[in-house]
Amino acid sequence: MSQALQETARVDWSLNDPSLLRTQAYINGEWVDADSGKTFKVYNPATHEVVAEVADVGVDETRRAIDAAAVAQKAWAAKPAMERSVVLRKWNDLILENLEDLAILMTVEQGKILAEARGEVAYAASFIEWFAEEGKRVYGDVLPLPQTDRRGIVIKQPVGVCAAITPWNFPAAMLTRKVAPALAVGCSMIAKPPHETPLSMTALAELAHRAGLPAGLLNVLPTSTAKVVGDELCSNPTVRKLTFTGSTKVGKLLTRQCADTLKRLSMELGGNAPVIVFDDADLELAAKGAAASKYRNSGQTCICANRILVQDTIYDEFVAELKKVVGTYKVGNGLDESVTHGPIITRKALEDIKALVDDAVGHGATVAAGGEFGEGDSQFVEPTILCNVNPDMRVFKEEIFGPIAPIFKFSTEEEAIAMANDTEFGLAAYLYTGDQGRSWRVAEGIEYGMVGVNESLFTSQYIPFGGVKESGQGREGSRYGIDEYVETKFICLGNLDA
Numbered sequence: 001m002s003q004a005l006q007e008t009a010r011v012d013w014s015l016n017d018p019s020l021l022r023t024q025a026y027i028n029g030e031w032v033d034a035d036s037g038k039t040f041k042v043y044n045p046a047t048h049e050v051v052a053e054v055a056d057v058g059v060d061e062t063r064r065a066i067d068a069a070a071v072a073q074k075a076w077a078a079k080p081a082m083e084r085s086v087v088l089r090k091w092n093d094l095i096l097e098n099l100e101d102l103a104i105l106m107t108v109e110q111g112k113i114l115a116e117a118r119g120e121v122a123y124a125a126s127f128i129e130w131f132a133e134e135g136k137r138v139y140g141d142v143l144p145l146p147q148t149d150r151r152g153i154v155i156k157q158p159v160g161v162c163a164a165i166t167p168w169n170f171p172a173a174m175l176t177r178k179v180a181p182a183l184a185v186g187c188s189m190i191a192k193p194p195h196e197t198p199l200s201m202t203a204l205a206e207l208a209h210r211a212g213l214p215a216g217l218l219n220v221l222p223t224s225t226a227k228v229v230g231d232e233l234c235s236n237p238t239v240r241k242l243t244f245t246g247s248t249k250v251g252k253l254l255t256r257q258c259a260d261t262l263k264r265l266s267m268e269l270g271g272n273a274p275v276i277v278f279d280d281a282d283l284e285l286a287a288k289g290a291a292a293s294k295y296r297n298s299g300q301t302c303i304c305a306n307r308i309l310v311q312d313t314i315y316d317e318f319v320a321e322l323k324k325v326v327g328t329y330k331v332g333n334g335l336d337e338s339v340t341h342g343p344i345i346t347r348k349a350l351e352d353i354k355a356l357v358d359d360a361v362g363h364g365a366t367v368a369a370g371g372e373f374g375e376g377d378s379q380f381v382e383p384t385i386l387c388n389v390n391p392d393m394r395v396f397k398e399e400i401f402g403p404i405a406p407i408f409k410f411s412t413e414e415e416a417i418a419m420a421n422d423t424e425f426g427l428a429a430y431l432y433t434g435d436q437g438r439s440w441r442v443a444e445g446i447e448y449g450m451v452g453v454n455e456s457l458f459t460s461q462y463i464p465f466g467g468v469k470e471s472g473q474g475r476e477g478s479r480y481g482i483d484e485y486v487e488t489k490f491i492c493l494g495n496l497d498a
């Protein structure tokens with residue numbers, strides 16, 4: 001297996017529409033180079049090939065984008081929601097028409113297998129379609145007041161100019177589930193993609209342009225210096241909201257930076273998802289569900305199973321089931337359709353994952369499956385199962401962000417709930433049980449923003465995605481996702497008898 005992890009099979013790729021590969025910044029409806037003329041490289045994590053050199057913008061371009069977004073937002077907000085919806089629907093259609101090209105671009109810059117990339121592009125489009133509709137249903141209220149000559153009215157208005165900072169693990173969907181509700185209600189957006197994967201976002205901006213989105217409403221600022229662009233987005237008073245998906249560490253930093261201008265915030269941060277498997281569960285379903293959640297995108301999602309908590313009476317049986325699933329996996333270049341799991345985003349990220357496994361093994365954990373890491377500059381890791389683990393190990397406390405499944409033991413329901421809650425995170429959690437009463441008790445007893453009961457893949461445009469505790473604040477998707485982009489205004493109509 002080690003040999004396979006070293007091989008970086010090169011698979012030729014090309015786009016049906018090469019003009020979707022956009023390498024400049026998109027500001028005020030135009031594709032532009034960085035003022036400095038500088039670029040940075042985007043690498044294919046499976047092969048280390050340079051995919052593209054992308055404009056490396058700084059603070060001046062950021063200010064221009066904010067100014068353009070402020071002007072464009074006023075005119076956009078004045079349009080009826082139906083008109084905004086028409087543009088969003090066109091954008092959705094163009095994304096779906098170009099789904100294969102967008103998926104290939106995503107696989108070469110991010111590493112995820114083509115099947116997952118296709119799924120993400122469709123998922124990304126689904127937020128645009130959804131909010132194109134929800135934007136038409138931003139209702140107000142008439143309030144009963146104690147004075148008979150008054151009426152109280154509540155209206156919802158767009159927050160204004162918004163900024164989005166997004167991560168590399170979902171290069172398309174993390175943009176659309178922010179920008180779609182923003183545009184739908186009449187906001188404008190300045191988006192900063194991660195430097196690892198800017199190409200999915202620039203391709204989406206190209207399609208927004210073709211859909212007829214007016215200039216200045218969506219601006220994309222690729223940069224190798226996230227801090228420079230980020231500082232401006234957080235401190236500029238014209239920006240009224242920051243929506244961020246990424247690490248808890250950076251989320252806290254950005255929250256502090258936004259304090260001086262008291263921006264609205266949506267923070268979708270790290271997770272430490274438990275999968276609780278009770279002895280009354282369907283074990284095959286639980287193992288398949290745990291594996292699907294754990295190893296998806298090679299373990300690089302914030303809702304990936306991080307700690308699998310299994311009742312002691314069925315521990316060995318569960319591990320055997322999980323091993324069966326893991327035995328079917330094939331690691332490699334995501335463009336190869338026979339591959340089930342692609343590379344880790346960077347060698348540094350792989351080293352971080354390896355350090356967690358080394359810590360566990362150093363403290364007595366045993367490797368029940370996998371355990372091999374590619375050497376040299378390889379970014380491949382075998383899907384791994386760790387047994388004999390305990391809550392003192394780093395794999396219990398930290399977000400692994402790799403294909404490593406530590407399987408912990410518990411004996412009672414109370415202990416399982418306490419273990420699940422023994423973390424500063426609270427994003428997604430999963431539980432497997434055949435007992436209705438238990439599913440309610442546990443789902444209500446654990447401190448998480450999302451809970452899957454006998455289900456581990458539940459994300460879609462229909463659900464409110466988000467966390468509690470240090471996993472963040474705010475919800476994305478569903479009808480709740482609109483609330484993040486509107487302000488509530490009260491209007492008092494007085495002296496109606498005068």
Ligand code: ADP
Nearest residue numbers: 165166167168193194195226227230246247250
């Ligand atoms: P990840 O581990 O997913 O890379 P990060 O929180 O480091 O998580 O990155 C998420 C996003 O935040 C990326 O777009 C990254 O460029 C950006 N980012 C990182 N540091 C800063 C910063 N100091 N200011 C603004 N953005 C930042």
